[in-house]
Amino acid sequence: RGALRGLARLPLAGMMRDRSLHSLAVAAAALVSLLLAPAGAMNAVAPFATPTLSAAPAVLAASGDTVTLTWSGVSEPFGDDIITVSTVPAAGSQSVQAMIGWLNVSWADGWESGAGRLSLPLVNMRRTSYSFAYVQPSASSTPLASSAAVKFQNVSEPTGLHLALGASAGEMTVSWISDSSAVQAVRFAAAADWPKGATVAPSAVQSYAMSDMCGPPANTSDAWLDPGALHTATMTGLKAGGEYTYSVGSAAAGWSAPVTLVAPPDVGADVPTSMLIFGDLGVDLPFTTTVEQQAPSRQTVNWLAEELRANPQQMVMLTGDVSYARGWGFIWDWFFNQVEPVASKVAWHVGIGNHEFDWPTQSFKPSWGNFGTDSGGECGVPYFRRFTMATPSAQADGGANLWYSFDFGAIHTTVFSTEHDFTPDSAQYKWLAADLAAVDRTRTPWVIVTGHRPAYSSSAGHYVGNGALYDKGLQDSYMRLYLEPLLVRHNVTLAMWGHVHKYERTCGVVNFTCADTDSEAPVHIVMGNAGNVFQTPWEPYNPKSGPTLQNAGHTQQPDWSMFRTANFGYTRVRTTPASADGTTRASLTLELVGDQREQVHDSVTLYRDDTSDGLQVMAEARPCHWEPQRDERRS
Numbered sequence: 001r002g003a004l005r006g007l008a009r010l011p012l013a014g015m016m017r018d019r020s021l022h023s024l025a026v027a028a029a030a031l032v033s034l035l036l037a038p039a040g041a042m043n044a045v046a047p048f049a050t051p052t053l054s055a056a057p058a059v060l061a062a063s064g065d066t067v068t069l070t071w072s073g074v075s076e077p078f079g080d081d082i083i084t085v086s087t088v089p090a091a092g093s094q095s096v097q098a099m100i101g102w103l104n105v106s107w108a109d110g111w112e113s114g115a116g117r118l119s120l121p122l123v124n125m126r127r128t129s130y131s132f133a134y135v136q137p138s139a140s141s142t143p144l145a146s147s148a149a150v151k152f153q154n155v156s157e158p159t160g161l162h163l164a165l166g167a168s169a170g171e172m173t174v175s176w177i178s179d180s181s182a183v184q185a186v187r188f189a190a191a192a193d194w195p196k197g198a199t200v201a202p203s204a205v206q207s208y209a210m211s212d213m214c215g216p217p218a219n220t221s222d223a224w225l226d227p228g229a230l231h232t233a234t235m236t237g238l239k240a241g242g243e244y245t246y247s248v249g250s251a252a253a254g255w256s257a258p259v260t261l262v263a264p265p266d267v268g269a270d271v272p273t274s275m276l277i278f279g280d281l282g283v284d285l286p287f288t289t290t291v292e293q294q295a296p297s298r299q300t301v302n303w304l305a306e307e308l309r310a311n312p313q314q315m316v317m318l319t320g321d322v323s324y325a326r327g328w329g330f331i332w333d334w335f336f337n338q339v340e341p342v343a344s345k346v347a348w349h350v351g352i353g354n355h356e357f358d359w360p361t362q363s364f365k366p367s368w369g370n371f372g373t374d375s376g377g378e379c380g381v382p383y384f385r386r387f388t389m390a391t392p393s394a395q396a397d398g399g400a401n402l403w404y405s406f407d408f409g410a411i412h413t414t415v416f417s418t419e420h421d422f423t424p425d426s427a428q429y430k431w432l433a434a435d436l437a438a439v440d441r442t443r444t445p446w447v448i449v450t451g452h453r454p455a456y457s458s459s460a461g462h463y464v465g466n467g468a469l470y471d472k473g474l475q476d477s478y479m480r481l482y483l484e485p486l487l488v489r490h491n492v493t494l495a496m497w498g499h500v501h502k503y504e505r506t507c508g509v510v511n512f513t514c515a516d517t518d519s520e521a522p523v524h525i526v527m528g529n530a531g532n533v534f535q536t537p538w539e540p541y542n543p544k545s546g547p548t549l550q551n552a553g554h555t556q557q558p559d560w561s562m563f564r565t566a567n568f569g570y571t572r573v574r575t576t577p578a579s580a581d582g583t584t585r586a587s588l589t590l591e592l593v594g595d596q597r598e599q600v601h602d603s604v605t606l607y608r609d610d611t612s613d614g615l616q617v618m619a620e621a622r623p624c625h626w627e628p629q630r631d632e633r634r635s
Contacts, residue, residue: 049073049114053083053134053145060152063124063159064337067150069103071134074114074144081105081136083118085287087225087330088149090127094210097131098222100330101289105134121286123337124152124159125330126179126228156180156253158231160336162343165264165315165406166234167390172263172347174246175232175388177336180253181205186233188246191260195245203231203248208385214359215377218327223376225329232388238263241313259344262312265409269445269586270577273409274311276304278530278570279319279353279452279498283335291328296568297338297531299595304342304570306598315346315408317415319498320353320452321532322383327376332386349389349415352402353452353498356383357419363397364421369475371419389415396420396427403428405435410575411588412444418453418475418499423482432483436490445608446493446575446588449522454497455479456506456524458561460536465512465558484510487522493588493606494573498528501535503571503592504564505602512560519606525590527571535566563602569594 051073060067069083082102089095108116122130129151133143156179164173174186183205187198210224217223231248238244242263249255265271281301282294308314325331339348357380358371365371380399389401396402396417403416414435416422422429439447455476458464463474487495488510507514508521515521538557557564572593578586585607592602 049075051075051114051134051145053132053147055130055132055147055150058148058150060122060124060150062154063152063157064121066119066121067130068117068119069132069147070115070117071105071145072115074134076136077105077111077114078136078138079104079106080138081111081134084133084135084143085120086131086133087125088129088131089226093127093226094221095128095224095226095329096221100291100328101285101287102135103287122150122152123333124155124157125225125333126152126155126177128225128330154254158184158249158253158256159340160333161248161256161259161340162336162348162387163261163346164349164388165347165390165408166236169267170236170238170240170263172235172238172261173232173388173390174235174248174344175230175386176248176256177228177230177333178249178253179228180250181207181229182250182252184231184233184248184250184253186235186246186248187255188235188244191243191245194258195247199235199237201233201235203233205229205231206385208381212381213327213377214361214375214379214381215373216327218329218375218377220327223328225333227329227332227382227385230385240264240266261345264315264347265313267407267409267443269410269443271409271575272577273411273446273573273575274314275317275408275411275413275448275573276307276314276570277317277319277448277450277496277573278527279351280321280501280528280530280532281318281339282321282324282531283331283338284531285334291326291331292324292534294324294531294533296533296595300530300568300570301339301342303593303595303598307572308342308345312345316342316348317351317413317450317496318349318530319351319415319450319496319527320418321355321498321528322350322353324355324532325376325378325382326355326374327378332382336386347408349406349413350383350387350401351415351450351452352380352383352399352417352419354419356380357397357399357417362419364419366478368478403431407444410444410577411446411448411573412439413448413450416449416451418451418479422479429482429486433486436486436492439490441491441608445586447490448494448496448573449487449492450496452497453479453499454524454526455483455495456509456560457497457500457504457526458539458558458564459500459502459504459526460539462500462539464539465560480511484522492522494590495522495524496571497524497526500526501528501532502564502566503527503529503569503602505562505590505592505604506560507562508606509560512558514560518562518604519608523590523604523606525571527592529566529568530570531568538564562604563592565592565601567592567594567596567601569601 053071085101129149132147134145158176160177189198213219284298323335354374358374384399405414504526506524508518572591589605594601
């Protein structure tokens with residue numbers, strides 16, 4: 001017994017540095033404690049407790065409710081231990097149980113004791129439930145403990161509410177998700193009359209299947225998640241600026257909590273207008289996952305919500321790379337959960353990006369286009385079905401929401417797809433030219449054109465105009481070649497782009513040349529800085545840079561680039577009408593709002609009464625050494 005007491009007093013710190021030695025040390029200490037126990041007490045000593053993990057409550061009332069995970073009895077806790085989060089599909093589903101993420105055990109207070117507690121909000125994914133397991137990845141993939149499944153009380157609960165402008169004045173559409181494919185409805189009324197005076201409008205229902213996906217991971221059983229029934233209904237008779245309350249669902253499926261909105265403004269040049277525009281948002285999950293997340297997106301959405309509290313009569317335009325689901329079905333549900341506090345209160349419009357659409361089977365894939373597998377096999381289908389813009393039911397590739405336009409206050413916005421054919425012979429180009437030609441500038445004096453990939457960017461991988469005006473291998477060269485003359489001809493105010501995860505503002509520019517004032521030519525804005533964290537450096541511009549020169553590594557800002565930053569945030573566009581006495585000119589102000597403290601980092605104000613001769617000549621001019629051949633335009 002004296003020898004055993006000596007063993008019990010041995011320093012074990014060195015053994016703690018190695019998992020195998022630590023295991024041996026813990027086992028030895030347990031054995032010593034057992035042998036030193038008083039006589040007759042050995043049967044009462046349990047050297048190893050059985051690990052347990054519980055998840056409570058087992059049934060959640062509503063999407064977004066929190067589950068508490070509690071564990072104990074872990075004899076050898078390590079800082080890399082995790083609690084896995086898995087989806088459990090319903091019987092007969094094409095999905096399989098799959099881990100979608102994990103929580104670090106070390107996030108819990110006192111985890112070193114082998115016991116702890118963490119809380120996690122969960123999104124209602126209908127008949128798909130959740131399970132959790134305590135795993136020590138560096139020791140074994142076999143869980144030490146697992147929880148029972150956690151389900152939602154109402155699998156048909158309406159979730160993911162998001163609005164859009166309707167096809168006519170006084171209309172707004174609302175879309176939502178439910179497990180039930182039976183027709184549901186929106187109930188809406190003037191806020192002062194709610195709920196007694198509610199009007200009921202039925203929903204149209206659609207969905208999509210695993211067979212609609214065009215490749216992996218979207219069409220694999222571990223990534224596929226049944227999207228449920230996708231409902232859309234239209235609220236009509238809304239008076240501009242009026243306050244309305246609405247709820248969606250049915251008696252059988254349940255009704256969503258009431259939401260109050262302010263109806264869009266009238267269309268007119270004298271209407272003060274505000275829009276919030278950005279690209280590349282994504283989602284920030286409350287757990288870690290192998291699917292890339294966009295952590296700044298949550299802060300961006302939080303600031304958007306603050307914007308609405310100050311001015312509820314606005315709208316949102318998200319220009320491509322919407323959720324970054326990239327084939328992982330669960331991401332769409334979590335994305336809509338994150339944006340619903342904003343998207344359920346104002347029109348939330350979208351454009352298509354490479355991460356919604358691109359796949360090798362797409363119809364438009366010229367040799368100069370940077371099109372790959374960025375959609376993760378979705379090929380635009382979730383984007384087509386989950387959003388309802390006021391567009392024809394079918395466009396290219398059987399899709400919708402690819403190119404469309406709308407009037408909001410004093411602004412006409414034209415949305416087009418950089419992932420589809422935009423060359424002069426294409427249906428999209430002809431539509432774009434006709435749309436811009438038809439704008440009534442007496443009603444909407446300000447025109448915004450927006451697509452995902454930029455025509456101007458000084459980030460690496462984009463042509464910055466040092467030397468020739470074009471690079472035959474880059475898509476932005478072809479966008480300037482085909483689209484810039486159109487933008488200039490129709491006096492487009494702003495050309496707004498995403499894709500590059502930074503912010504950049506040009507001068508009023510044509511062919512890399514600044515006009516006399518920014519109001520005399522389209523100002524290009526790159527604003528893909530709402531969420532995605534992948535950033536490339538600025539394109540080297542100074543040809544004299546080199547390792548032996550004093551300015552080595554310096555990326556000189558091109559003359560046409562007025563301001564650029566890698567900060568995250570969004571843009572705010574505001575219009576101010578001219579004063580009745582003529583002392584104040586009509587203007588449009590664009591501001592970059594940073595995620596740090598909702599501060600304005602950059603701004604520019606444009607005026608409608610500036611004109612300039614010769615801009616169209618500049619736009620139409622082409623360098624004589626390059627005119628793309630037919631096979632360069634399309635493949």
